[in-house]
Amino acid sequence: MACGKYLAEAGHEPIVLEARDVLGGKVSAWKDKDGDWIETGLHIFFGAYPNMMNLFNELDIEDRLQWKVHKMIFAMQELPGEFTTFDFVKGIPAPFNFALAILLNQKMLTLPEKLQTAPPLLPMLIEGQDFIDKQDELSVTDFMRKYGMPERINEEVFISMAKALDFIDPDKLSMTVVLTAMNRFLNETDGLQMAFLDGNQPDRLCEPMKQSIEKNGGKVLMKQRVKEWVLNEDDSVKHIVMANGEIIEADEFISAVPVDVMKRMCPEPWTKMPFFQQMKQLEGIPVINIHLWFDRKLQNVDHLCFSRSPLLSVYADMSTTCKEYYDEEKSMLELVFAPCSPIAGGKTNWIAKSNQEIVDATMKELERLFPLEIGKKAPDGVGAKLLKHAVVKTPRSVYAAIPGRNKYRPSQETPIKNFTLAGDWTSQKFLGSMEGAVLGGKLAAEVVSAKAKGMKTAGLKKINDDIMAEASTFSAEGWKRPQKMEDESAVVFGGGHVLDKNDEQQLMTIDPEQMTELDGRSQATKDAIQEAVLNRTR
Numbered sequence: 001m002a003c004g005k006y007l008a009e010a011g012h013e014p015i016v017l018e019a020r021d022v023l024g025g026k027v028s029a030w031k032d033k034d035g036d037w038i039e040t041g042l043h044i045f046f047g048a049y050p051n052m053m054n055l056f057n058e059l060d061i062e063d064r065l066q067w068k069v070h071k072m073i074f075a076m077q078e079l080p081g082e083f084t085t086f087d088f089v090k091g092i093p094a095p096f097n098f099a100l101a102i103l104l105n106q107k108m109l110t111l112p113e114k115l116q117t118a119p120p121l122l123p124m125l126i127e128g129q130d131f132i133d134k135q136d137e138l139s140v141t142d143f144m145r146k147y148g149m150p151e152r153i154n155e156e157v158f159i160s161m162a163k164a165l166d167f168i169d170p171d172k173l174s175m176t177v178v179l180t181a182m183n184r185f186l187n188e189t190d191g192l193q194m195a196f197l198d199g200n201q202p203d204r205l206c207e208p209m210k211q212s213i214e215k216n217g218g219k220v221l222m223k224q225r226v227k228e229w230v231l232n233e234d235d236s237v238k239h240i241v242m243a244n245g246e247i248i249e250a251d252e253f254i255s256a257v258p259v260d261v262m263k264r265m266c267p268e269p270w271t272k273m274p275f276f277q278q279m280k281q282l283e284g285i286p287v288i289n290i291h292l293w294f295d296r297k298l299q300n301v302d303h304l305c306f307s308r309s310p311l312l313s314v315y316a317d318m319s320t321t322c323k324e325y326y327d328e329e330k331s332m333l334e335l336v337f338a339p340c341s342p343i344a345g346g347k348t349n350w351i352a353k354s355n356q357e358i359v360d361a362t363m364k365e366l367e368r369l370f371p372l373e374i375g376k377k378a379p380d381g382v383g384a385k386l387l388k389h390a391v392v393k394t395p396r397s398v399y400a401a402i403p404g405r406n407k408y409r410p411s412q413e414t415p416i417k418n419f420t421l422a423g424d425w426t427s428q429k430f431l432g433s434m435e436g437a438v439l440g441g442k443l444a445a446e447v448v449s450a451k452a453k454g455m456k457t458a459g460l461k462k463i464n465d466d467i468m469a470e471a472s473t474f475s476a477e478g479w480k481r482p483q484k485m486e487d488e489s490a491v492v493f494g495g496g497h498v499l500d501k502n503d504e505q506q507l508m509t510i511d512p513e514q515m516t517e518l519d520g521r522s523q524a525t526k527d528a529i530q531e532a533v534l535n536r537t538r
Contacts, residue, residue: 001016001024001206001209001210001213001220001441002055002209002422002437002438002440002441002442002445003254003256003440003441003442004016004218004220004441005055005209005212005213005441006441006442006445006446007218007445007448007449008212008213008215008216008217008218009212009216010445010449012217012218012448012452013217013218013219014213014218014219015218015219015221015248015250016213016218016219016220017221017224017226018220018221018222018223019223019224019225019492019493019495020222020223020488020490020493020495021223022202022222023202023206023207023210023220023222024040024202024205025256025437025494025495026040026041026394026397026398026437026495026496027039027040027041027043027201027205027206027434028201028202028206028495028496029201029202030202032390034388036293036332036390037200037324037325038291038390038392038498039201039289039291039334039392040289040392040394040496041287041336041392041394041397041496042304042315042316042334042335042336043197043201043434044194044195044196044304044314045194045195045197045434046184046191046192046193046194046195046435047188047190047191047194047195048181048184048188048190048191048192049434049435050435051435051438051439051442052434052438055209055438058212059208059209059212061204061205061208064197064198064199064204064205065195065196065197066196066197066198066321066322066323067193067194067195068193068194068195068196068302068303068304068321069302069303070087070088070090070190070192070193071085071086071087071088071101071303072085072086072101072192073085073301073303073304073305073306074086074108074160074305074306074308075305075306075307075308075369076107076308077308077309077369080369080370080371080372081369081370081371081372081373083301084105084107084108086101086102086104086105087101087104087105088100088101088193089101092189093189094185094186094187094188094189094191095125095186095187097189098185098186098192099118102114108156108157109150109152109153109157113150113153116148116149116150117149117150117153120143120147120149121179121182124179124182124183124186125183125186125187128183129180129183129429131179132176132179132180132183133176133406135174135175135176135179136174136176136403136404136405136406136407137174137403137404138174138175138403139170139172139173139174139175139403140158140162140170140171140173140174140178141154141158141170141171142175142403143175144158154170156308158170158178159308160306160307160313160314161178161181161306162177162178163313163314163336163338163339164306164314164336165177165181165401165431165433166285166398166400166401166431166432167285167286167287167313167336167338167339167340167344167397167398168285168339168343168344168345168400168401168402169339169344169345169346171345172339172344172345172400172402173401173403174401174402174403174404174405174406175403176406177401177431180429180430180431194303194304196316196321196322197322198322198324199322199323199324199325200324204324223488224242225242225243225244225488225493226240226241226242226243226265227240227241227242227243228241228265228267229241229253229265229267231267231269234417235267235269235270235416236416236417236418236419237253237416237418237419240253251418252418252419252420252448252451252452253418253419253420254419254420254421254422254444255419255420255421255422255423256421256422256423256440256441256444257493257494258284258396258397258399258423258425258494259279259282259283259284259399259423259425260283260284260396260494261396261492261493261494262279262421262423263279263280264510266279270416271474272471272474273415273471274463274467274468274471274474275410275415275460275463276410276414277467277470277471277474278408278409278463278464278467279408280474281405281408281467282399282400282405282408282409283343283396283399283400284395284396284397284398284399284400284494285341285343285344285396285397285398285399285400286340286341286343286344286349286350286351286393286394286395286396286397286514287336287337287338287340287394287397287398287496288336288337288338288340288350288351288358288391288392288393288394289334289335289336289337289391289392289394290333290334290335290336290337290358290359290362290389290390290391290392291332291333291334291389291392292332292333292334292335292359292362292363292386292389293330293331293332293386293387293389294330294331294332294333294384294385294386294387295384295385295386295387296329296330296331296384296385297327297328297329297330297331298317298331298333298370298373298374298384299370299373300317300320300331301317301320302320302321303316303321304316304321307335307369309365309369310365311337311361311362311365312335312336312337312338312362312365313335313337313338314335314336315333315334315335315336316333317331317332317333318332318333318334319331319332330387331384333366335362337350337362341514343400343402344400349514349516349517351393351395351514351515352514352515352516352517353517355389355391355498355499359386359389359391363386367383390498391498392496392498393496393499394494394495394496395491395507395511395514396494396511396514397432397496398424398425398431398433399424399425399432401432406427407464408464408467409425409426409427409428409461410426410427410461411426411427411458411460411461412426412427412440412443412444412446412447413447413457413458413459413460415460420444420448422440422441422443422444422445423437423440423441424436424437424439424440425440426440426443427461428440428443489503489506489507490503491503491506491507491510491511492510
């Protein structure tokens with residue numbers, strides 16, 4: 001949608017095709033049978049998101065951001081029910097406010113540990129992005145040990161930070177991701193200040209984008225599922241065929257689908273090109289977003305909280321932090337469950353688990369973190385009662401930013417003369433995020449606009465030597481194409497959903513490993529997966 005907005009403003013007539021009946025992709029949301037909003041993810045807006053902040057300004061909706069006090073809040077693992085904070089003092093510029101916030105906190109790191117942490121980060125400030133990019137081959141833990149950082153900073157800070165940034169443990173996450181974020185936070189006084197949207201994302205953010213596109217001559221069409229791209233003899237796009245059989249022609253074609261969907265839908269001739277073969281090195285990471293409605297108001301803070309839990313990443317009481325969801329009598333917690341797969345560092349494939357199993361594990365963890373409010377140790381011997389829940393699974397979310405992946409992220413411009421890539425997984429300095437998605441869309445729009453004007457573009461990003469060396473023997477086997485493109489399952493198109501049996505069957509068909517339980521799957525599950533694989537190969 002960001003790409004469509006900027007193309008429309010540049011005088012083009014974009015047609016945005018949304019496969020689902022809701023807008024927003026990974027920021028989509030919908031109502032359940034009770035009229036409560038279910039969100040794909042717990043989305044936070046940082047002051048260090050320049051492209052996102054510009055977007056809100058351009059749409060004249062800055063007042064929809066509910067800015068919270070400038071601080072970071074961490075649950076105390078060793079002191080259940082208690083929190084500690086990094087407080088950013090107003091009026092002190094970056095990076096001094098960041099340094100002072102760390103020094104003032106007396107509960108997470110000792111003074112010697114803080115002093116030991118600082119020197120390895122100085123090259124980031126002095127050399128900037130060049131130093132940051134060179135650390136992509138190292139995980140966060142590798143970087144720590146290489147530069148002699150104290151081990152406890154991993155337990156106290158980096159585990160929470162890694163799971164918040166990419167739903168992944170620090171021994172799996174590229175240090176470039178952490179340094180990129182820290183560099184923004186250290187160089188912008190309000191970089192770490194956080195805001196919540198004042199309501200649901202479709203109405204409060206996506207609808208203004210849609211209106212902007214349509215006001216400037218574009219169109220946004222819902223439930224428009226692309227079946228395939230039909231090519232000309234020179235491998236350029238002739239037209240696209242929709243699931244309903246309709247043919248759509250255009251001067252330029254842009255794909256903003258996730259990398260895993262792009263791999264499955266990639267036309268056969270393109271799979272032989274080194275440019276598109278880079279995608280084999282990228283894959284989306286699973287994530288689960290949980291909504292829990294309680295019968296009473298829990299003690300809470302009007303902010304995002306870092307849980308520092310083995311199972312949970314960040315959470316917020318949305319009945320306090322979000323204007324539309326505000327409730328003085330009952331709490332609704334929204335929590336990010338991560339890591340939830342081996343690629344992210346987890347020992348359990350939670351995507352294959354039932355919703356009830358996930359909720360039970362979450363409640364057990366909350367009981368440990370907040371014993372005076374949840375569980376039998378509460379003053380009344382019962383604790384808060386769970387009224388209902390919603391478990392949103394995104395089997396392939398943002399690309400997994402494991403070490404060494406940045407060099408494989410392709411440029412927005414492609415070797416195909418009328419085909420451009422958008423999306424947060426394409427080459428830009430931010431990881432997979434809302435900021436990365438907006439910037440990726442903006443860069444794609446710039447490519448199309450420049451070509452339309454006959455202007456020089458930034459060109460194709462250099463392809464890594466190992467990809468070029470393997471090009472002649474490359475096989476596209478494993479780039480599974482989704483079956484039943486007319487199906488409306490969100491997982492087919494890389495979206496998140498409260499999975500039903502149909503969704504699970506579709507997931508078994510296009511991505512069977514996601515439904516493989518690592519710790520004792522049932523024979524019925526094995527049989528279902530095998531049958532799905534056989535159906536796909538018939």
